[in-house]
Amino acid sequence: MQKGTDFLYLQLADKIAQLIEKGVYAVGDRLPSVRELRQEHGVSISTALQVYAQLEKKGWITARERSGYFVQPNPRQRAQLPAVTAPAAAPVAVKVNEQVRRIREGRRQKGLVALDAATPAAALMPQHKLHKAMLHAIRRHSASCVPYHDVSGYEPLQRLIAQRSLTWKDAVTAADVTITNGCLEAVSLCLRAVARPGDTIAIESPTFFGLLMTIESLGMKALEIATDPVTGICLDKLENAFRKKKAAACLLVSNYNNPLGSCMPPAHKQALAQLLQRYQVPLVEDDAFGDLHHGPDRPDNIKTYDSEGLVLLCSSFSKSLAPGYRLGWAIAGRYRHKVEQLKFMTSIHTSLMPQLAIHSYLEHQRLDLHLKQLRHALALQTQQMANAIQQYFPAHTRITRPEGSFNLWVELGPHTDAWELYRLAMEQRIAIMPGTLFSSQPRYRNCLRISAGLPFNEDMAWAVQTVGRLAKRMN
Amino acid sequence: MQKGTDFLYLQLADKIAQLIEKGVYAVGDRLPSVRELRQEHGVSISTALQVYAQLEKKGWITARERSGYFVQPNPRQRAQLPAVTAPAAAPVAVKVNEQVRRIREGRRQKGLVALDAATPAAALMPQHKLHKAMLHAIRRHSASCVPYHDVSGYEPLQRLIAQRSLTWKDAVTAADVTITNGCLEAVSLCLRAVARPGDTIAIESPTFFGLLMTIESLGMKALEIATDPVTGICLDKLENAFRKKKAAACLLVSNYNNPLGSCMPPAHKQALAQLLQRYQVPLVEDDAFGDLHHGPDRPDNIKTYDSEGLVLLCSSFSKSLAPGYRLGWAIAGRYRHKVEQLKFMTSIHTSLMPQLAIHSYLEHQRLDLHLKQLRHALALQTQQMANAIQQYFPAHTRITRPEGSFNLWVELGPHTDAWELYRLAMEQRIAIMPGTLFSSQPRYRNCLRISAGLPFNEDMAWAVQTVGRLAKRMN
Numbered sequence: 036m037q038k039g040t041d042f043l044y045l046q047l048a049d050k051i052a053q054l055i056e057k058g059v060y061a062v063g064d065r066l067p068s069v070r071e072l073r074q075e076h077g078v079s080i081s082t083a084l085q086v087y088a089q090l091e092k093k094g095w096i097t098a099r100e101r102s103g104y105f106v107q108p109n110p111r112q113r114a115q116l117p118a119v120t121a122p123a124a125a126p127v128a129v130k131v132n133e134q135v136r137r138i139r140e141g142r143r144q145k146g147l148v149a150l151d152a153a154t155p156a157a158a159l160m161p162q163h164k165l166h167k168a169m170l171h172a173i174r175r176h177s178a179s180c181v182p183y184h185d186v187s188g189y190e191p192l193q194r195l196i197a198q199r200s201l202t203w204k205d206a207v208t209a210a211d212v213t214i215t216n217g218c219l220e221a222v223s224l225c226l227r228a229v230a231r232p233g234d235t236i237a238i239e240s241p242t243f244f245g246l247l248m249t250i251e252s253l254g255m256k257a258l259e260i261a262t263d264p265v266t267g268i269c270l271d272k273l274e275n276a277f278r279k280k281k282a283a284a285c286l287l288v289s290n291y292n293n294p295l296g297s298c299m300p301p302a303h304k305q306a307l308a309q310l311l312q313r314y315q316v317p318l319v320e321d322d323a324f325g326d327l328h329h330g331p332d333r334p335d336n337i338k339t340y341d342s343e344g345l346v347l348l349c350s351s352f353s354k355s356l357a358p359g360y361r362l363g364w365a366i367a368g369r370y371r372h373k374v375e376q377l378k379f380m381t382s383i384h385t386s387l388m389p390q391l392a393i394h395s396y397l398e399h400q401r402l403d404l405h406l407k408q409l410r411h412a413l414a415l416q417t418q419q420m421a422n423a424i425q426q427y428f429p430a431h432t433r434i435t436r437p438e439g440s441f442n443l444w445v446e447l448g449p450h451t452d453a454w455e456l457y458r459l460a461m462e463q464r465i466a467i468m469p470g471t472l473f474s475s476q477p478r479y480r481n482c483l484r485i486s487a488g489l490p491f492n493e494d495m496a497w498a499v500q501t502v503g504r505l506a507k508r509m510n
Numbered sequence: 511m512q513k514g515t516d517f518l519y520l521q522l523a524d525k526i527a528q529l530i531e532k533g534v535y536a537v538g539d540r541l542p543s544v545r546e547l548r549q550e551h552g553v554s555i556s557t558a559l560q561v562y563a564q565l566e567k568k569g570w571i572t573a574r575e576r577s578g579y580f581v582q583p584n585p586r587q588r589a590q591l592p593a594v595t596a597p598a599a600a601p602v603a604v605k606v607n608e609q610v611r612r613i614r615e616g617r618r619q620k621g622l623v624a625l626d627a628a629t630p631a632a633a634l635m636p637q638h639k640l641h642k643a644m645l646h647a648i649r650r651h652s653a654s655c656v657p658y659h660d661v662s663g664y665e666p667l668q669r670l671i672a673q674r675s676l677t678w679k680d681a682v683t684a685a686d687v688t689i690t691n692g693c694l695e696a697v698s699l700c701l702r703a704v705a706r707p708g709d710t711i712a713i714e715s716p717t718f719f720g721l722l723m724t725i726e727s728l729g730m731k732a733l734e735i736a737t738d739p740v741t742g743i744c745l746d747k748l749e750n751a752f753r754k755k756k757a758a759a760c761l762l763v764s765n766y767n768n769p770l771g772s773c774m775p776p777a778h779k780q781a782l783a784q785l786l787q788r789y790q791v792p793l794v795e796d797d798a799f800g801d802l803h804h805g806p807d808r809p810d811n812i813k814t815y816d817s818e819g820l821v822l823l824c825s826s827f828s829k830s831l832a833p834g835y836r837l838g839w840a841i842a843g844r845y846r847h848k849v850e851q852l853k854f855m856t857s858i859h860t861s862l863m864p865q866l867a868i869h870s871y872l873e874h875q876r877l878d879l880h881l882k883q884l885r886h887a888l889a890l891q892t893q894q895m896a897n898a899i900q901q902y903f904p905a906h907t908r909i910t911r912p913e914g915s916f917n918l919w920v921e922l923g924p925h926t927d928a929w930e931l932y933r934l935a936m937e938q939r940i941a942i943m944p945g946t947l948f949s950s951q952p953r954y955r956n957c958l959r960i961s962a963g964l965p966f967n968e969d970m971a972w973a974v975q976t977v978g979r980l981a982k983r984m985n
Contacts, residue, residue, distance in 0.1 A: 132851060135851070135854075135855075136847070136851060139661075139854070154657070154658055157653075157656055157657040160656050160657075162652075162653045162656050165652065165655075165656060166648070166652040166653065169648050169652050169655075169863070170645070170648055170649070170652075173641070173644050173645055173648055174645070177637075177640065177641040177644050177645075178632075178637045178641065179834070180640075180644075180832065180834050180835060180864075181632055181635050181637050181640060181832045181833070181834050181835070182629070182632040182635075182832075182833055182834050183629055183828075183833040183834055184834050186614075215857075216691055216857040216858075216860075216861070217857055217858055219855065219856065219857060219858060220856060220857045223855075223856055227727065231729065232707035232708075232729045233707075245855060248854075248855035249855055249856075251855075252702065252852060252855050252856070254706065254707045254729070353658075353858075357655065357656045357657075358656070358657055358658040358858075359654070359655050359656050359657050359658055359659050359859075359861070359862050360655060360656070360861055360862075360863070361857060361858060361859065361860065361861040362861075372611070376607060376610070376611060377727060379610075379614070379723075380610075380694065380698075380720060380723035380724055380726075380727050381694065381695060381698055381724075381727070381856075382690075382691040382692055382694060382695045382836060382857075383691075383692055383694060383828075383833075383836060384834075384836065385691070385836065386691070386834070386835055386836040386837070386861050386863070386864045387834050387835075388644070388835065388861070388863045388864050388867070389655075389861045389863050389864075392863070
């Protein structure tokens, strides 16, 4: 313990940490507000703020936007983070298709307990308000939906999306936005705009299998780059690949990478934007999860620092509003015309109906309020899931601590075969996602992605407990 | 003239032909009905039917489903058909992208007179009934639109589409139908399912540039096959390519090929199905125009005769109901799972909203009545456009006589440069489509596609006259 009144805030922080350790405050509980702390302990506002800043720094609590401070699992006993990944440094042809087919086949069964729900529960989406928005749009504009429409999208919606770029190095206009059938189509079009079959794409390791499948289906190769579970892709390794002209382009999820949950710090993003410019390598930046930050502030994008149009930003409303609408977009910088051309020859244009509905929602409803609720729910669910995994999985299990979205990357003992665990879990009607799906290389055999898109309930707790028991038996 | 009363019908037919030649009946006029003919001339019903059959055979008139008999342009003076095409017999990389970009750029101008409208006018679509269907669907099912949905589509809609296969050699079920973002996405997915970058696709010559662009964007090569403007692709030439293993797959528009308007006779379709089986070559059959037959009967498909699942049938509601809904489908036979997988990794699934709306329309409205009206309008517009071209274009101009859809292929004198004509026409704010867009080879420089999707009015007549005058000057 520190000494002297100068360190009052440290004394107070330590006292609260002890209360947490003794279980007076349980994981997930809200601590007294700053105002309450001030009143209870007769300290100044600034000291109270210092107390919480210290506790946060030490990992005891987490701040949630406008909600207060919440107890985290004991940092002294918390599961270790997975190590920085170390994929082989050679481009390879991707072959995850067959694995994905197997997963989708299994997923057809009814009544599974989903520890793999990589999309927020429908109940977390503003279904009623979307319904109203849809009716409003259809009543006013249904005739516009009938004829062919402009390839790039519904202009008022493009404009609303472009408005997000206000703080970017190069702000974009409506015409820079191409509306697509979801983020995956946007990524696919952008990849085709910057690379050809046979070309190599630098990616994070592990990477979402949907992105791997896209690379696979385009006949491109993947070059996996070492990735830190907290700060994302290792820039020195990536620069090395650029220097050796190993990659025609990059494809990254800079915010809350799926499955790692890593989020590149602003300085990394800025540095990467500079690397892209130095080596003239285009980057497809998938930002599907950027709106799902658990903390108060939205992370920025690599695109934010892009002054040469080398970053093709892709995102969608699939994780924030309505997955089933299949609405995404690409802001493709200097590749905009090429992306539009590819969009035209792939699907002419995106159906107008969902565009009108989303536009009407954004015009008449408060997206920010919805997102706030959604983020709180996802942060809570993710924390609950992480806690359960820590409680029930083998002691050596490593777990990521994402600061956004709802995916957890779980590293089991080196001899655990996640596909065998998958098979045993499916016998218990529990769905999990084996780690090998997330690599073009024979990697992550002992890893799982566990997703917390659904509310954490007793079934979930039972499922985590069951999978943990199965994993323990396999060691 | 024939002699004797046995040939009464021939005498009567000849008399009517003379009346047409003298202008008593003008092009497009309806002739007396069979009943009226019987009464006026005191002949039997069967003789009256023979009269019209004879006139139709000789090209004087055309029968339109439930509407009667209509006067055609004088067959003795009618423009010649273009010859069977004769493309080079080597696979080539496709490069039409730049031309299409130029056309799309020009098309951005407002106030053009469109001789290139390759989609039926919005007013020909059942906009009000679609609006009702949409509202009905949204009121009942809007919540279903929010979460992710099944990759293959909305099952009740898949079922309605599958019902069209009742008369096929192998009837299909709902599960065989994959709903896509329009026909072009279906074609793109199917091509990717049967061929890889670098592979060669056998196609008709000329072929719709959208299909060429798809081949181009997938890094495949095109092998153009000689095509007859009436009966479609030349089967002996195609078999030759199969025998020499020149093509990994075929891609054909068997009904009313865009731009030629050719329609393969049933015997050709059956023979081609057998060829596919003999050589085990898959065929992507684009049937986007099949519902737009001008005569009473819908043509069948090559898929109709496919008993081995080698034909991947693609179609859409874009030409028959609502282009802007972007709704199509693939019935991919033995490649179904592969197409579904590709669909999943391209756009996850098709937006549910337009699927619900079309399903509700098909459930509650009479598609057959709408199609009948649409077909009559398109048949009339196409005839009017053809007549105007014949009247105003240079005398040696060759014009196709499609029996469905609304595209005309116009062959000008051998020294006419259609791109120069395009440029001159654009100066007059008239949009036409140069022939080189429809080939992977440097062909059809003196050809145009003129499309009659819009009602034929005075502006159109002026535009045809103007382009005709420009073409005459270029000779």
